[in-house]
Amino acid sequence: MNWKSIVSRYEAFLRIPQDGSPDVVMRMRAIWVIGMMLVGIQIVNQMIMYVTYDGFTTDHIIGGIAILALLASVHLIRWYKQKYFYAVFFNILLLGAICGTALPQGTGINTALIVFIALGPVMNGFIAGRQAAIAFTVIGFAFVTFLYWVSLNHAPLSVDRGFALEATRYTQSLFALAMSAAMSIMLSEHVYGALAETRTSMLRARRAEAAKSDFLATMSHELRTPLNGVIGLTDALMNANLGPHERELTRTIRRSGESLLLILNDLLDLSKIEAGKFGIEPRAFDITELMEFTADTWRESARAKGLSMDIAITGDVPPAILADDLRIRQILQNLLSNAIKFTATGRVDLILNIATVDGDERVLEFRVSDTGKGIPEHLRDAVFEAFEQGEQGTTRSFGGTGLGLQICRMLATLMGGSIVIEDTSPKGTTFLLTLPAQAADLAPPARASITDATETSIEGLRVLIAEDNEVNRLVIRELIKGWGVESVFVEDGLACLDAVRHQTFDVILMDKHMPGMNGADVARAIRRLKTPMADVPIIAVTADAMAGEREAMLAAGMDDFLAKPVRADALREVIMRTVSRRSVAA
Incomplete structure (x- = not known):
């Protein structure tokens, strides 16, 4: 355990919120650090006095009481965090200690503890801010003047040391106090001002981030x-x-x-x-199938431009690869899209080399090559930045947002890999995507078995569609009209709940935003019913696709989630999957 972890645990004990206001954290930290330093000084002083006086004295008792008081004040932070209280308490201890050595024997300005008066403004500045530092400075000037008066009114000391020595100590004390005050005021003002600006900027950034999320x-x-x-x-x-x-x-x-x-x-x-809400979900998949599917998606676009397209796989190809195939496909789709977009004549190739590292560990090296005009050397890194598309005029000539490559690099990083421009020239460009993966055995896909088991059973299903938008109702009606299902449409949440109470359905397609009662509330109400319909499969069909929406719908009691726009194959698949899953569970 290092000292940082010890400090963190101690501040957690004192209930100093690390995620709270930075200035509050710094003030509370200054209080306990100064308190502990004073405790340390007192302990050392106790040992020195024991050696000097050859045993314990009354001063040891006073010092022990001071140590206990300091420890109590430090641990009081756990319950009480008023900064001015601690500033006043430490000031009383500091001035009291100086008086204890300066007054009994008329030492006055000659006390050995006079140098500690200069610590007052710094201590007060960090604990309570600029005003406390100024207040202590004013009190300190008066206090030093009082000690000087004490010195002058004790003749033996004045005679022994002389007026010049007393005056010198007085002026030096005032000078040290003034210097300490100036430094403390400037430092505390700058530090806490910077912290306030930082906090304001942080709050502004959070509000902007929240506004951006709401807008998106x-x-x-x-x-x-x-x-x-x-x-x-x-x-x-x-x-x-x-x-x-x-x-x-x-x-x-x-x-x-x-x-x-x-x-x-x-x-x-x-x-x-x-926002850090993008998850990577590895699963076993056929890498050859992924390569062929990805290339086939863009083969027609390449052919329309007169481009050739080939794929190749080299190296040790296992039965399956354990990685996030969805995100790999997303990156490759983007790279192929760009390659075709920026290539006027020639070819586009997708090549994969699989290298064995150790045991089941693999490294996937995807290369997307084209015969386009290449990327200027000074723009090799810029193309991976947001809204960058290379040379001026690229957006006007080829379209696009300029976000694709930045997202590709982010996804590659999330998967523990990288994406770079391996080679570029006027004869073409090669992008290299490198990803870690594991060899795996390809288990029979559960999705296929569900499809086989329910392919014919979808016909005859009674489907309730809760959707308030007329166009969306038309879309679903057109998509399912040839499936042989019986459909019932309702336009709001209350009507959906009423239909479930009085009729029987095999599955419900539920919109999220509806008048009267939203989809999540309807799902919760259905799950609370005391009838067999409480277990009816419910599929969220919503235009909300932000992070967390799927989890929120499932938490409300829905069985699956489908984001709009709705496609016929995706809708059919999710209905079959959900109904089959419920049938198996029953």
């Missing part, structure tokens, strides 16, 4: 609601009998909606990472 939460909800209509309805149209031209128009609308959703997700991801 509001914008996320308000943008996801219309996006749900755009993406959801184009999803439904793609399954309809459209002509080639109409299908291409629908696909273009869908891509535009997806692009807007990607920008929104980038902003939310950046906010979550900066």
